Amino acid sequence: MTGQFTLAALCLLAAAAHASTPDAACTGHARNLAANCTTCHAADSHDASPLPRLAGQTKAELLQKLHAFRTGERAATVMHQIARGYTEEQLELIATYFAAHP
Amino acid sequence: MNRRKFLKAFSLAASTPAWSGLAGCAATPAHGTPHVIVIGGGFGGATAAKYLRMWSEGRIAVTLIEREAHFVSCPISNLVIAGLKNMADITADYDKLSKRWGVRVVIREAISIDMDKRRVHLAGGERLGFDRIVLSPGVDFMPEQVEGLAGNAERIPHAWKAGPQTKLLRRQLEAMPDGGVFALHIPKTPYRCPPGPYERACVVAHYLRTHKPRAKLLVLDSNSEIQSKKALFAHAFDGLYRKIIEYRPDSTLVSVDAKGLRAELEFDTIRGDVLNVIPPMRAGRLVDALGIELVNGRWVDVDWLTMEARGAPGVHVLGDATFPAPTMPKSGHIANQQAKLAAAAIIELLAGRTPDSAPMLINTCYSFVDDRNVAHISSVHRYDAGEKTFLPVAGAGGLSAAANEAEGRYALAWAQNIRTDMLD
Numbered sequence: 332m333t334g335q336f337t338l339a340a341l342c343l344l345a346a347a348a349h350a351s352t353p354d355a356a357c358t359g360h361a362r363n364l365a366a367n368c369t370t371c372h373a374a375d376s377h378d379a380s381p382l383p384r385l386a387g388q389t390k391a392e393l394l395q396k397l398h399a400f401r402t403g404e405r406a407a408t409v410m411h412q413i414a415r416g417y418t419e420e421q422l423e424l425i426a427t428y429f430a431a432h433p
Numbered sequence: 434m435n436r437r438k439f440l441k442a443f444s445l446a447a448s449t450p451a452w453s454g455l456a457g458c459a460a461t462p463a464h465g466t467p468h469v470i471v472i473g474g475g476f477g478g479a480t481a482a483k484y485l486r487m488w489s490e491g492r493i494a495v496t497l498i499e500r501e502a503h504f505v506s507c508p509i510s511n512l513v514i515a516g517l518k519n520m521a522d523i524t525a526d527y528d529k530l531s532k533r534w535g536v537r538v539v540i541r542e543a544i545s546i547d548m549d550k551r552r553v554h555l556a557g558g559e560r561l562g563f564d565r566i567v568l569s570p571g572v573d574f575m576p577e578q579v580e581g582l583a584g585n586a587e588r589i590p591h592a593w594k595a596g597p598q599t600k601l602l603r604r605q606l607e608a609m610p611d612g613g614v615f616a617l618h619i620p621k622t623p624y625r626c627p628p629g630p631y632e633r634a635c636v637v638a639h640y641l642r643t644h645k646p647r648a649k650l651l652v653l654d655s656n657s658e659i660q661s662k663k664a665l666f667a668h669a670f671d672g673l674y675r676k677i678i679e680y681r682p683d684s685t686l687v688s689v690d691a692k693g694l695r696a697e698l699e700f701d702t703i704r705g706d707v708l709n710v711i712p713p714m715r716a717g718r719l720v721d722a723l724g725i726e727l728v729n730g731r732w733v734d735v736d737w738l739t740m741e742a743r744g745a746p747g748v749h750v751l752g753d754a755t756f757p758a759p760t761m762p763k764s765g766h767i768a769n770q771q772a773k774l775a776a777a778a779i780i781e782l783l784a785g786r787t788p789d790s791a792p793m794l795i796n797t798c799y800s801f802v803d804d805r806n807v808a809h810i811s812s813v814h815r816y817d818a819g820e821k822t823f824l825p826v827a828g829a830g831g832l833s834a835a836a837n838e839a840e841g842r843y844a845l846a847w848a849q850n851i852r853t854d855m856l857d
Contacts, residue, residue, distance in 0.1 A: 341774060359780075359781075360791065363789050363793075366484070367773075367793055367794065367795045368591050368795075369854050370766055370851050371797065371847055371850055373850035373851070374852050376850050376853065377855050378500060380849070409809055409840075410691060412813075413795060413809045413811060413829065414827040415826075416702040416795070416813025416815075
């Protein structure tokens with residue numbers, strides 16, 4: 332039940348970090364946001380896929396890439412358009428979730 | 434009692450090695466296990482079944498009812514018609530849903546839903562009870578809206594549900610003489626996959642250009658303009674394919690003659706060597722069992738926080754069958770995203786909690802304009818509590834500047850990964 336513990340811990344962290352957004356508590360909000368990404372970036376995506384796995388990348392790494400997509404600093408075909416659809420707070424939740432679920 | 438019978442079968446399944454991967458999660462006693470039935474194993478239903486099992490960590494029993502033994506993907510099926518991919522590339526099975534995730538997969542047709550007794554009647558007489566039910570029935574066609582079309586799908590294929598129709602249209606295209614005419618008819622919006630017909634026009638034209646250069650492709654669009662990626666498709670129609678494609682807007686089909694392969698429009702009659710008519714469509718007819726009023730008589734209105742059909746509590750409807758939120762397309766990608774939203778909401782509701790009140794959805798649709806160049810359309814949708822619907826996020830989403838080879842690789846990777854996300 333490690334997964335559950337991690338999730339519970341993550342929820343507490345998320346709730347503490349985002350007291351202003353009750354959704355970030357324990358309704359699985361962060362997990363649900365992260366699940367938006369896995370349609371393309373599947374959890375079992377194979378290593379050679381041009382659409383890489385996100386789980387297990389560090390939070391800093393993910394946020395750095397998402398920000399670079401959002402500003403246009405990093406060239407993209409579609410990711411700049413997707414990254415601009417999320418608030419800073421949402422990107423934090425997504426990056427935290429993937430970093431905690433290797 | 435059917436529920437007990439099911440749970441018995443379910444606990445038997447739980448003792449097989451196939452379940453070993455979930456053994457650590459099966460601690461909940463069987464009699465306390467809620468049961469969710471999912472009908473329809475497409476992008477919506479298969480994703481919902483998997484995510485209900487995965488996110489509940491095995492605490493919810495899930496039965497997936499699907500009439501076909503294999504999943505056949507509509508995305509990429511236009512490439513099969515054009516001879517660039519084959520049926521095996523778009524076909525998959527449901528084995529991992531049962532073996533890895535513990536979904537009970539029942540390959541049978543659901544005949545009806547008894548809403549009072551909360552059970553599903555299957556072909557062959559079996560009845561299955563449920564606590565909540567997910568319907569992902571896709572679309573059903575309304576060929577009766579075009580005189581002469583009903584019952585003639587062998588002669589005049591739609592190929593708008595991938596499978597035998599895909600192969601049939603491929604054979605017809607191959608058999609067409611050089612110098613022949615392929616006529617493609619597009620119904621009025623909303624229909625499944627807004628850019629799909631235009632992609633089909635492009636890849637069929639690609640095939641004609643390389644195999645039957647004297648042939649013509651007539652695109653008869655009921656709509657007054659191209660419905661998705663307009664500039665990108667217009668660029669291909671007027672450029673690369675200008676000698677092959679003739680695009681005719683406002684061309685509603687009045688009747689067809691299956692024997693003579695004639696199509697009658699309001700002001701013209703066309704004779705084709707291949708007639709590919711995509712008929713008008715509506716929510717899969719299974720939703721009629723709910724006894725609710727459909728939007729425009731065709732689509733299911735849903736509560737976007739749970740995907741529950743309005744007027745049918747406990748019934749969650751996904752994908753193409755829904756009346757869409759503003760700018761939300763009927764796509765496999767969206768069905769997959771809605772399925773996760775529904776799975777998350779069902780888990781909360783069954784636990785007596787309130788579902789996530791701020792969900793988000795993404796859509797990305799890739800279209801091939803030839804054998805390797807692809808263009809996309811994307812959008813991000815946020816739930817708006819005031820409007821009680823999803824609205825596109827301003828400043829997000831968009832189109833490819835031009836079709837390109839990099840996105841050709843991404844499109845194929847997308848097709849592989851979404852399948853992994855829903856079935857593996």
